[in-house]
Amino acid sequence: MSTTTTLDSLVLPCNQASSDKQVQAVNLSPFQVEKFTALFNFYDQNHDGFLALEEFVEHARRVAKAFGWDENDPRTHYLVDIRTALFWRLGAATEHNGDLVVSLSDYLCYFERQVYACESANGPSPSLKQACRAIMDLIDHDGSDCITYEEYRNLLVAIGSRASAWDAFCTMDADKDGRLTLHDVEQLAYQFIVSSDPQSPGNLLYYGRL
Template sequence: MALSEFLKKKTSLAFNKYDISNDGVLTVSDFEEIAQKVAQKLGVDSGSPEHDKITAAYRAIWDGYFKPADVDGNNKVVLEEYIKACERFIESPNAIEIGMDLNKMLYDAIDLDGSGSIDEKEFSVFLTTIGSSEANAKIAFSHIDTDKNGLISREEFAQNLYDYHTSEDTQSPANWFYGSM
């Protein structure tokens, strides 16, 4: 099953957000650079346990989300490979279970203080590191915080990210996951 144009647009936006080098190719180094920028924004020293947590989490994002799209084994993922991987994923019978588990892994990377919830600052660090403005991050947070309690729970986060990649609903709050389209 091919992705609709709407889902391709969202998938492309997500891909491009992680392409820190802006070369049209995702590699583990993009995720290492994101981790470095997150740590820097938070004032976390290299070699500290917090820095190691951030680095490990972003490495896990590469390993869990993007490396499986590398069908030719060259340790690089181009947009076409990622779109095909998303198509295969959506067709799999246990997509929601796998997706929710993977999304919780990204959640753990963003829950920088390990509090069990993501606040607006943490979400802003995540989005601004991958190219969104502070204002856009604030608007995105307000959409993703579906229960409007000022925090994003693991379940809220996982469901919104899953819906971002699978929902055809043009009015879904999940469409704001990576900022405005």
């Protein structure tokens, strides 16, 4: 597995131009700001309003623990590598207590880029599809190439969400077959990023119902 298969590896920092054009941030709706801020707060373990590198690493370890992987498991190392890379790709440029951290403003800027990428693709962007594939590879324990309720529940436990995993899973499982396919996850992730509708099922993907 390679960290280059994740969404965060294929985006540009705000105000940084690609080889052919400038990436323009789009305006986020109030609801998008609300849900992206909620996700930020799940990672902000000490509630100081900033994300330090240690918090990204700790998040990776919580996910690994929730899935029963010890610190020597290659999947744990992979998660730590992904989260470390994401910290820097988020544009950690704010100084707090002498350290570089990710501010909420940095974080929202990152999601502005994701909205732009998806809207340009008129659907899940290629990098979002790759990120969803990486998620499936990590948490699909039974090798079914689908996410089951139990696997999704473990994911919510890992990030510290107290939401009902069953309620969220049943809402996202549109065809009620008890599983989320890769296509399902791509569409849900796309909804989470671009939708300003509070009723969109994709809003539940990362932390359940707030």
